[in-house]
Amino acid sequence: MIEIKNLHKSYRTGTNALHVLKGIDFSVKEGELVAIMGSSGSGKSTLLNILGMLDEADEGSYTLDDVPIKNLNEKIAAKYRNKFLGFIFQSFNLINYKTALDNVALPLYYQGIGKKERTERAYAYLEKVGLAQWATHLPNELSGGQKQRVAIARALASEPKVLLADEPTGALDTKTSYEVMNLIQEINDEGKTILIVTHEEDIAQMTKRIVHLKDGVIIDDKPVKQVRALAHV
Amino acid sequence: MFDLDRWEEIFDTIRKNKLRTFLTGLSVASGIFIMVILLGFGQGMQNGIQKQFQRDAANRISIWPGVTAIEYKGLNPNRRIQFKNSDYTLAAQKYSDQLAYKSPLYRIWGGLVSYGKESGNYRVEGVLPDYQFLENAEMLDGRFINHLDFQDKRKVAVIGNKVKTDIFKDKEEVLGERIEISGINFIVVGVYTDPGGEREESRVFLPISTTQQVFSGGNNIDNLSFTLPQEENFEAALATSQSFIKNIEQQLKQKHTVAPEDESAINVSNSLEHAKQIYDLIFIIKTFFWWVGIATIFAGVVGVSNIMLIIVKERTKEIGIRKALGARPISIIGMVLQESIFVTAIAGFLGLITSMLLLELIGPYIQTDFIVNPTVNFNVALSTVIVLIVAGGIAGFFPARRAARIKPIVALRDE
Ligand SMILES: Nc1ncnc2c1ncn2[C@@H]1O[C@H](COP(=O)(O)OP(=O)(O)O)[C@@H](O)[C@H]1O
Ligand SMILES: [Mg+2]
Numbered sequence: 177m178i179e180i181k182n183l184h185k186s187y188r189t190g191t192n193a194l195h196v197l198k199g200i201d202f203s204v205k206e207g208e209l210v211a212i213m214g215s216s217g218s219g220k221s222t223l224l225n226i227l228g229m230l231d232e233a234d235e236g237s238y239t240l241d242d243v244p245i246k247n248l249n250e251k252i253a254a255k256y257r258n259k260f261l262g263f264i265f266q267s268f269n270l271i272n273y274k275t276a277l278d279n280v281a282l283p284l285y286y287q288g289i290g291k292k293e294r295t296e297r298a299y300a301y302l303e304k305v306g307l308a309q310w311a312t313h314l315p316n317e318l319s320g321g322q323k324q325r326v327a328i329a330r331a332l333a334s335e336p337k338v339l340l341a342d343e344p345t346g347a348l349d350t351k352t353s354y355e356v357m358n359l360i361q362e363i364n365d366e367g368k369t370i371l372i373v374t375h376e377e378d379i380a381q382m383t384k385r386i387v388h389l390k391d392g393v394i395i396d397d398k399p400v401k402q403v404r405a406l407a408h409v
Numbered sequence: 410m411f412d413l414d415r416w417e418e419i420f421d422t423i424r425k426n427k428l429r430t431f432l433t434g435l436s437v438a439s440g441i442f443i444m445v446i447l448l449g450f451g452q453g454m455q456n457g458i459q460k461q462f463q464r465d466a467a468n469r470i471s472i473w474p475g476v477t478a479i480e481y482k483g484l485n486p487n488r489r490i491q492f493k494n495s496d497y498t499l500a501a502q503k504y505s506d507q508l509a510y511k512s513p514l515y516r517i518w519g520g521l522v523s524y525g526k527e528s529g530n531y532r533v534e535g536v537l538p539d540y541q542f543l544e545n546a547e548m549l550d551g552r553f554i555n556h557l558d559f560q561d562k563r564k565v566a567v568i569g570n571k572v573k574t575d576i577f578k579d580k581e582e583v584l585g586e587r588i589e590i591s592g593i594n595f596i597v598v599g600v601y602t603d604p605g606g607e608r609e610e611s612r613v614f615l616p617i618s619t620t621q622q623v624f625s626g627g628n629n630i631d632n633l634s635f636t637l638p639q640e641e642n643f644e645a646a647l648a649t650s651q652s653f654i655k656n657i658e659q660q661l662k663q664k665h666t667v668a669p670e671d672e673s674a675i676n677v678s679n680s681l682e683h684a685k686q687i688y689d690l691i692f693i694i695k696t697f698f699w700w701v702g703i704a705t706i707f708a709g710v711v712g713v714s715n716i717m718l719i720i721v722k723e724r725t726k727e728i729g730i731r732k733a734l735g736a737r738p739i740s741i742i743g744m745v746l747q748e749s750i751f752v753t754a755i756a757g758f759l760g761l762i763t764s765m766l767l768l769e770l771i772g773p774y775i776q777t778d779f780i781v782n783p784t785v786n787f788n789v790a791l792s793t794v795i796v797l798i799v800a801g802g803i804a805g806f807f808p809a810r811r812a813a814r815i816k817p818i819v820a821l822r823d824e
């Protein structure tokens with residue numbers, strides 16, 4: 177599903193160049209649930225952003241679902257993001273003046289799907305994350321956990337190949353974190369490929385594989401025995 | 410543009426960002442409002458000046474005597490010149506083929522005009538039939554002085570509309586009524602109106618022959634008035650009138666033994682020369698108001714552009730989210746631009762309509778000599794709105810394009 181080879185990325189700030197990713201080799205098969213771990217500043221988000229085509233690598237190759245991702249112009253990148261990827265962010269990134277339903281429907285709008293179908297599908301995903309009765313509420317009327325579930329529904333709505341989550345539980349308390357992880361596990365159980373960036377050990381233990389990042393290289397990559405979140409909520 | 414979903418998306422953002430929309434709209438609407446009011450008053454000033462100028466025939470030439478300033482042929486300075494009937498007949502005959510209208514005038518200052526118990530002091534002027542056209546007077550009722558009145562020295566009077574309302578009050582039918590002018594009875598044969606307004610309508614015209622006879626004027630006259638035939642070209646008309654004035658002035662000076670270089674014995678007023686000054690003034694006023702209008706539009710463009718920049722800044726994160734969800738740059742540009750143009754257009758037309766309504770409502774109540782009927786040419790206002798929308802679009806385009814270039818990772822970076 178995901179295949180990256182010898183990935184390099186530096187950031188230039190003024191005269192200094194910060195070498196963040198120093199040759200990453202890494203692949204993910206369909207249906208995996210992977211945690212990317214590492215201390216703050218180790219390049220986890222950078223890696224995820226490159227995988228999400230929100231940023232570009234300086235060097236190396238990246239193939240997503242057998243499509244080489246290289247030299248994309250903005251238009252193609254937008255299309256691929258919409259078609260292949262669903263994003264979940266630490267700070268949810270819902271559009272604050274749109275209802276939960278409209279937020280979930282937005283990726284479908286950019287797919288050119290008509291209003292009626294959009295609404296139906298968005299509603300189905302809200303139902304899936306257990307928030308159907310909150311459909312007409314604005315984000316600021318929802319709790320953190322609810323917001324993240326709306327964001328997950330939105331990420332799922334476009335039926336992407338891969339879900340990319342950057343610290344999805346970073347802004348939530350433990351109980352809510354586990355509820356969200358439970359939802360993520362259920363989605364993974366249905367076969368969706370998911371990558372989660374986290375620096376919390378307990379969250380990482382709820383995935384199936386942990387990749388450790390340090391100083392821009394992978395220092396450890398091993399499968400784990402998945403802890404089911406449901407047992408803890 | 411006609412993508413219904415896009416419109417829905419825009420109405421959605423407008424509905425949910427009422428304040429922002431309101432503020433954008435307000436700046437545009439007030440810009441247009443101010444500009445239309447200004448252009449309206451510019452037009453009003455032009456109307457006012459033109460009306461002032463219409464009170465007499467546009468190409469009238471008036472000549473009246475004064476006091477000599479220079480000793481000439483043994484005659485002392487400070488000698489008062491008096492025109493006589495012969496001055497008029499001489500000029501009228503000599504230049505008869507060059508003149509369109511001509512009339513002498515003999516004036517009684519402070520003539521007391523009365524009807525029954527009502528009376529008032531008005532300018533009473535003895536004239537010839539042509540004088541109607543020299544004055545730009547229009548008959549409301551009856552007729553002006555005619556040739557028979559002059560020949561038979563009839564005691565008939567043509568009164569201004571102001572005189573009529575003053576002394577006849579509500580009486581509608583005044584023709585044939587007998588009025589008294591400084592103790593002598595006259596029959597009213599006509600009522601006139603004058604574009605110059607009340608001041609010009611506070612007069613009574615009599616046949617000059619009658620006036621000279623009954624008010625002991627002998628064959629004295631106070632003033633000569635002429636017009637030359639219309640000419641297509643303003644400059645040519647001005648030149649003809651100047652050469653005519655030069656000839657007649659010379660002739661009058663010779664007849665009254667005035668030094669050729671004496672500037673104060675014979676006075677001449679040429680409406681065409683005034684007209685030139687007035688046209689120049691109108692041009693300056695109009696140019697000024699256009700500049701003000703253009704400056705207002707420019708300010709509007711800057712305002713729209715500023716607000717667009719704020720909107721884009723405010724929406725950076727939202728735009729990042731949209732791009733992460735698959736929005737193409739063109740759709741971001743379209744979204745921002747279409748919203749701003751839509752708001753600008755609606756607000757612009759609102760400003761246009763309210764300002765035009767205001768002009769329409771208060772315009773007729775503005776009664777000064779200098780501002781008359783302030784209105785604005787609708788096409789001018791409309792094209793201004795279109796210019797503003799286009800300019801607003803251009804002003805909005807650059808922030809919109811910048812918005813589209815925002816990298817989602819930059820926009821989404823958690824603080
Ligand atoms: N756009 C950027 N410009 C400059 N430096 C950046 C940029 N993004 C990230 N960095 C730097 O790169 C390093 C890795 O960042 P990041 O991938 O966000 O780390 P993590 O998510 O593991 O905490 C950090 O030192 C960060 O300061
Ligand atoms: Mg990070």
